[in-house]
Amino acid sequence: MLAVIAVICVFLSFATDRFFTLGNAFDLLNTSSVNIIFAVGLLVVLIAGGIDISFAVAASVVQYLTATVLGWIGGGNWIVGLIIAGALGVALGSINAFLIQRFRIISIVATISTFNIFFGLLMFFTGGVSIYNLPDWLTTRVVLFEREMADGTWAEITLPVLIMALCVFATWALITRTTTGRQLYAFGDNPEGARRFGINIGAMQFIAFGWLGLMAGIAGLVQAHYAQEVVPNALYGRELDVLAAVVLGGARLGGGKGSVLGCILGVLLVSITQNGLNLMGVSPFAFKMIVGAIILAAITLSNPSIERLLPFPKSRRAAS
Numbered sequence: 001m002l003a004v005i006a007v008i009c010v011f012l013s014f015a016t017d018r019f020f021t022l023g024n025a026f027d028l029l030n031t032s033s034v035n036i037i038f039a040v041g042l043l044v045v046l047i048a049g050g051i052d053i054s055f056a057v058a059a060s061v062v063q064y065l066t067a068t069v070l071g072w073i074g075g076g077n078w079i080v081g082l083i084i085a086g087a088l089g090v091a092l093g094s095i096n097a098f099l100i101q102r103f104r105i106i107s108i109v110a111t112i113s114t115f116n117i118f119f120g121l122l123m124f125f126t127g128g129v130s131i132y133n134l135p136d137w138l139t140t141r142v143v144l145f146e147r148e149m150a151d152g153t154w155a156e157i158t159l160p161v162l163i164m165a166l167c168v169f170a171t172w173a174l175i176t177r178t179t180t181g182r183q184l185y186a187f188g189d190n191p192e193g194a195r196r197f198g199i200n201i202g203a204m205q206f207i208a209f210g211w212l213g214l215m216a217g218i219a220g221l222v223q224a225h226y227a228q229e230v231v232p233n234a235l236y237g238r239e240l241d242v243l244a245a246v247v248l249g250g251a252r253l254g255g256g257k258g259s260v261l262g263c264i265l266g267v268l269l270v271s272i273t274q275n276g277l278n279l280m281g282v283s284p285f286a287f288k289m290i291v292g293a294i295i296l297a298a299i300t301l302s303n304p305s306i307e308r309l310l311p312f313p314k315s316r317r318a319a320s
Contacts, residue, residue: 001249001265005272012276019279022147023155032271033160034219034226036264038242039249040171041215043263046246047175048208049188049255050100050107054115055212056238058092059220061122063230066221067131075135085217092118093213097205115239122232131230138221139228160222167215172260180207189256245270 013020038055045052066085070076076084092114099110142159149155175181187194187204195201224230249266251258277287 001262001269005265005269008269008272008276012272012279015276016279019276021149021155023149023153024275024279026155026157028268028271028275029161030156030158030226031275032267033164034223035238035242035245035271036164036267037167037215037219037222038238039246039263039267040168040260041212041219042242042246043251043258043260044171044175044184044211045107045208046251046253047188047255047258048184048204049191050205050208051243051253052093052096052107052111052209052212053239053243054096054111054118055093055216056235056242057115057119057122058089058213059216059223060232060235061092061118061220062088062217063220063224063235064122064126064131064232066217067134067224067230070135070138071133075137077137081135081138081221082218085221086214087217089213089215089217089220090210091213093209093211093216094206096213097209100209101202101205119233119236126232128232130232134224134228134230138225158226160226163218163222167218168260168264171211171215174211175260184208185256187255191255241270242267 009020018024038059042052042055062085065088066081069084070081073080096107096111096114099105099114100107105113143156144159144162145157147155175184183194183199184204184207186197187199187201191201194204220235223235227234245266246258246263247253247266248269249258249262249264251263273290274287277290278284
């Protein structure tokens with residue numbers, strides 16, 4: 001993945017003189033923060049053998065509800081906002097987990113249903129009207145690091161990058177440094193074996209989808225801060241980009257495999273591709289075609305049957 005990103009970056013640095021600059025690199029990091037937060041949450045669900053396409057719409061619901069609650073309580077602050085958004089996100093994620101666990105519904109079917117339910121309710125009750133009157137702390141741009149460039153512009157790293165880094169670290173700690181993380185991998189790789197081993201299957205579902213809900217809630221608040229407004233359909237459609245990036249980063253759709261580093265690299269690959277196409281003046285519709293190709297390639301390569309097409313058997317690959 002690193003090699004592919006390096007090749008694309010070298011190509012884009014020659015294709016446009018604006019790509020290989022510190023300002024563009026920082027802008028890319030700032031704009032990728034929301035997708036990376038989404039991605040690490042989705043990674044946990046994929047590791048547990050599930051799939052969720054409702055998280056972006058759930059984040060939109062959380063955005064609107066959080067902005068409304070903050071108005072009721074008189075403004076609040078970042079801590080209060082993150083707590084409210086996180087709690088609402090966990091609640092929406094738990095709805096998915098409940099449907100999957102209680103009624104034995106396949107996760108993709110359950111989340112397709114909640115995707116439409118969440119978005120339908122949001123648009124029905126809001127009428128598609130955006131919220132522009134947000135608390136000052138939410139709309140105030142927070143710059144963590146800045147540097148003036150030769151042309152007089154400023155390269156800045158902003159607050160969303162810090163929040164993204166904390167979410168990445170928390171997810172890494174969950175899946176690699178806790179017993180719960182090992183159980184999620186075991187459950188995703190072999191659900192029946194995990195059940196016989198004594199792992200609480202219901203708890204795994206609620207932890208995985210609850211964690212994605214938590215990340216979705218935080219990402220929704222970060223998106224509102226970045227855009228300085230709450231638009232009901234602003235995140236609609238983001239789920240496909242994130243899913244493609246996470247699977248491209250090595251997460252297996254069948255569960256039991258995936259890493260935070262691969263997840264981040266997958267998001268950056270998609271973001272770098274989009275950024276480069278934009279700088280080259282390529283139509284955004286072309287990017288949608290590329291994302292579709294990435295999804296197809298990622299799903300194909302994640303299929304175990306692809307091993308039969310490789311030039312030597314699995315035993316030799318393992319030995320090497």
